[in-house]
Amino acid sequence: QVQLVESGGGLVQAGGSLRLSCAASGRTFSTYAMGWFRQAPGKEREFAAAISWGGGNRYYADSVKGRFTISRDNAKNTVYLQMNSLKPEDTAVYYCAADRRAMNSDPLEYDYWGQGTQVTVSS
Numbered sequence: 001q002v003q004l005v006e007s008g009g010g011l012v013q014a015g016g017s018l019r020l021s022c023a024a025s026g027r028t029f030s031t032y033a034m035g036w037f038r039q040a041p042g043k044e045r046e047f048a049a050a051i052s053w054g055g056g057n058r059y060y061a062d063s064v065k066g067r068f069t070i071s072r073d074n075a076k077n078t079v080y081l082q083m084n085s086l087k088p089e090d091t092a093v094y095y096c097a098a099d100r101r102a103m104n105s106d107p108l109e110y111d112y113w114g115q116g117t118q119v120t121v122s123s
Contacts, residue, residue: 002112003024004023004114008117009118010120011121012122017086022114023076023078024079032098036049037094049061049081064083064090086121096113097111098111
């Protein structure tokens, strides 16, 4: 069992930056691939970024590539999402998720989810 808690969301102006954190409980964090997803009002949850269990492989949605960076610190049981050059269309609730198998972009493949953190980008 893995419990995930996101933090770091907030209100930022367009062009600004935020760093999201996702703290995981349990001693098996380093065996999970991790992903960040987001969901805007009235829209489906969409993939943003994923990282392999060891951190050596990363994968990004085209909409965030070059602006967002996913990373993890297995010693701290934490995964991060650094978001730069934010745009109003990045406004959403951001969720982290853990996958026992491999990193991927399909939310249905993930086993555990956090409660989400709101990111609002003003124009």
